[in-house]
């Protein structure tokens with residue numbers, strides 16, 4: 001029997017909105033010497049840092065990403081979409097299945113790699129929220145809930161023989 005999806009509650013959505021608000025309101029002094037992160041939009045800088053953590057824990061995936069800045073932008077974009085549609089995640093299912101399809105068929109991602117991505121994403125969220133004195137342990141559970149739904153659909157999409165309409 002398929003496990004029933006645990007959609008985020010209103011409290012979870014509030015924790016997610018609060019944590020994302022803390023992330024995107026973070027400011028940084030310019031690096032000395034100047035660094036490319038100085039010129040990134042804050043959401044992209046956040047996902048860029050997530051990828052640095054991912055490559056530290058899983059160096060074998062580094063070569064899968066030819067353009068890490070473009071990739072950081074793409075991930076920041078989809079995170080924004082997910083957060084804006086947190087109360088209606090089911091409306092994103094088709095798009096996420098097709099994203100998962102591309103991950104399996106074009107990018108050769110394995111289902112097992114979703115755990116490493118999820119763990120590093122939550123780790124980066126925690127670090128950024130702590131830096132803003134906004135961390136709350138309940139935020140982990142809220143983010144894990146949302147990521148579990150997305151990763152489940154992505155993995156389902158990976159197994160499809162063709163994209164869905």
Ligand code: HEM
Pocket residue numbers: 061064065066067071074075078099102103107109110113114115117150151154
């Ligand atoms: C819920 C989890 C994930 C989300 C939301 C996500 C999101 C994205 C997005 C938006 C893109 C841009 C390209 C496109 O739209 O097709 C992308 C590309 C990519 N993702 Fe993911 N991803 C996830 C999990 C993973 C995992 C687990 C891996 C494994 C390491 C991975 C590896 C890649 C690779 C290799 C690319 C293509 C890079 C390139 O060719 O430039 N992703 N991902």
